[in-house]
Amino acid sequence: MEQKADTDTIAAIATPIGQGGIGIIRISGPESLEILKRLFRPKRPVEQFKSHRLYLGHIFDPGTGMCLDEVLATYMKAPRTYTKEDVVEVNSHSGYFILSKILELVLESGARIAQPGEFTLRAYLNGRIDLTQAEAVVDLINSRSERGLYLASEQIRGSLRDKINALTDQLIQILGQIEAAIDFPDEEDTFLDREGVVKILSDLITQITSLIDAHSEKKTWIEGISTVIAGRVNVGKSSLLNRILDEQRAIVTAIPGTTRDVIESILSIEGVPVRLMDTAGIRQVTDDEVEKIGVQLTEERLKEADLVLAVLDQSLPLSPEDIQLLEKIRHKTALLVLNKIDLAPAIDWNQALKDLPPFPTLKVSALTGEGIPTLKKEIVRLVIGTDKDLDPSGIAPNIRQTRALKEARKYLESALQAITEGTPLEISAFELRNALDSLGEIVGETTPEHVLESIFSRFCIGK
Numbered sequence: 413m414e415q416k417a418d419t420d421t422i423a424a425i426a427t428p429i430g431q432g433g434i435g436i437i438r439i440s441g442p443e444s445l446e447i448l449k450r451l452f453r454p455k456r457p458v459e460q461f462k463s464h465r466l467y468l469g470h471i472f473d474p475g476t477g478m479c480l481d482e483v484l485a486t487y488m489k490a491p492r493t494y495t496k497e498d499v500v501e502v503n504s505h506s507g508y509f510i511l512s513k514i515l516e517l518v519l520e521s522g523a524r525i526a527q528p529g530e531f532t533l534r535a536y537l538n539g540r541i542d543l544t545q546a547e548a549v550v551d552l553i554n555s556r557s558e559r560g561l562y563l564a565s566e567q568i569r570g571s572l573r574d575k576i577n578a579l580t581d582q583l584i585q586i587l588g589q590i591e592a593a594i595d596f597p598d599e600e601d602t603f604l605d606r607e608g609v610v611k612i613l614s615d616l617i618t619q620i621t622s623l624i625d626a627h628s629e630k631k632t633w634i635e636g637i638s639t640v641i642a643g644r645v646n647v648g649k650s651s652l653l654n655r656i657l658d659e660q661r662a663i664v665t666a667i668p669g670t671t672r673d674v675i676e677s678i679l680s681i682e683g684v685p686v687r688l689m690d691t692a693g694i695r696q697v698t699d700d701e702v703e704k705i706g707v708q709l710t711e712e713r714l715k716e717a718d719l720v721l722a723v724l725d726q727s728l729p730l731s732p733e734d735i736q737l738l739e740k741i742r743h744k745t746a747l748l749v750l751n752k753i754d755l756a757p758a759i760d761w762n763q764a765l766k767d768l769p770p771f772p773t774l775k776v777s778a779l780t781g782e783g784i785p786t787l788k789k790e791i792v793r794l795v796i797g798t799d800k801d802l803d804p805s806g807i808a809p810n811i812r813q814t815r816a817l818k819e820a821r822k823y824l825e826s827a828l829q830a831i832t833e834g835t836p837l838e839i840s841a842f843e844l845r846n847a848l849d850s851l852g853e854i855v856g857e858t859t860p861e862h863v864l865e866s867i868f869s870r871f872c873i874g875k
């Protein structure tokens with residue numbers, strides 16, 4: 413990493429804005445203590461602020477002499493702090509005005525307002541954490557399940573970093589052999605154990621592949637299973653959403669084309685976070701501009717969905733729209749939901765289904781609630797599987813890390829091919845160096861600046 417942390421002092425409100433018990437203003441940088449001294453009058457005289465101690469006192473406006481709030485202030489001396497810089501935290505009462513006012517005084521006293529994620533960026537640039545740990549902080553905050561919390565906290569403790577470092581060490585070791593053999597071509601046998609290298613390379617590829625496979629776990633547990641309810645108009649999609657959530661979330665009417673927007677709700681089924689989306693019903697002939705846009709939105713959500721609940725009204729015959737939908741989602745994980753089983757079936761469904769893509773099928777009634785518990789279980793089972801033997805290592809890379817792992821794997825495969833085919837060793841060495849760079853991007857050693865920016869911009873202010 414070439415980039416260095418700025419050395420000015422930054423400040424931000426570190427707690428959510430709003431009324432609450434406590435609000436925290438966080439300051440980091442060399443001026444932190446001076447700024448605190450300017451604004452804070454401790455209850456009892458303080459000779460010297462000791463590090464990591466809480467002091468009770470008042471915040472004053474040095475301009476007017478007005479007392480603003482009774483607070484608890486902490487000074488944390490570098491480097492044993494979140495950013496490895498001097499850090500001050502002021503715990504005040506929480507309200508928009510009081511927190512803004514204290515922040516304003518801190519800024520007037522010499523700090524600059526922190527960018528989103530800038531405290532964590534400094535922790536990273538100052539070498540306290542690597543990039544995988546920084547990214548896990550966002551996961552921890554965003555996590556929607558206990559398993560997600562576990563994955564994030566393991567990663568904050570360095571599980572992914574350690575894994576990547578172990579892979580990197582092995583790579584460096586074989587690269588060393590190959591480079592020595594390049595430098596001393598007559599003594600290749602002394603330096604290079606070709607068979608051994610091939611074995612290690614294959615093993616590295618296997619390890620990287622299992623890391624890549626673990627990616628979907630992260631998405632599931634931290635963001636939730638994105639589940640899209642789709643179907644033609646009036647089949648009962650919104651009723652189904654309401655029934656699964658057990659609340660009147662979406663408008664239900666007998667008029668076809670009621671839902672126009674995507675209506676999203678989150679619920680937990682057996683501890684698994686599920687993002688359930690009700691969408692506009694699909695129908696071909698509509699002149700309604702709003703409805704057309706709604707149908708476009710449906711199509712977009714369908715593409716990104718982890719799971720589709722394709723709803724049909726079993727009291728009506730199959731329509732061309734039903735068939736089109738099922739064809740469209742042929743390659744997705746989907747569940748066919750035959751709704752309205754409180755009404756008589758219009759056709760012999762067992763027969764009709766034989767000609768359709770083979771999705772698992774469930775019969776329900778959104779009106780009476782019949783079949784809904786089974787449907788909920790199926791949603792989880794289809795995405796997670798039944799055996800919950802989850803990887804105890806708790807390592808699951810995010811999208812960015814997975815991309816870098818795929819790059820690394822590509823280079824390793826080329827290197828492996830080159831070495832088995834007897835191509836000049838320079839080629840293998842070149843590919844291995846590329847693989848090292850890709851792995852380095854994951855922990856932040858070779859990460860381009862624009863990537864860092866996009867990572868830290870996902871943080872909230874004050875983190």
Ligand SMILES: Nc1nc2c(ncn2[C@@H]2O[C@H](COP(=O)(O)OP(=O)(O)OP(=O)(O)O)[C@@H](O)[C@H]2O)c(=O)[nH]1
Pocket residue numbers: 643644645646647648649650651652663664665666667668669670671672691692693694751752753754755776777778779780
């Ligand atoms: N008998 C019966 N009627 C149902 C059932 N589910 C929904 N309905 C009725 O079907 C009509 C349409 O229901 P909605 O939930 O609005 O259907 P939708 O698929 O969201 O419709 P659009 O938003 O217009 O695409 C309403 O009159 C519901 O009361 C069911 O299981 N049984």
Ligand SMILES: [Mg+2]
Pocket residue numbers: 649650651662663664670671690691693
């Ligand atoms: Mg609807």
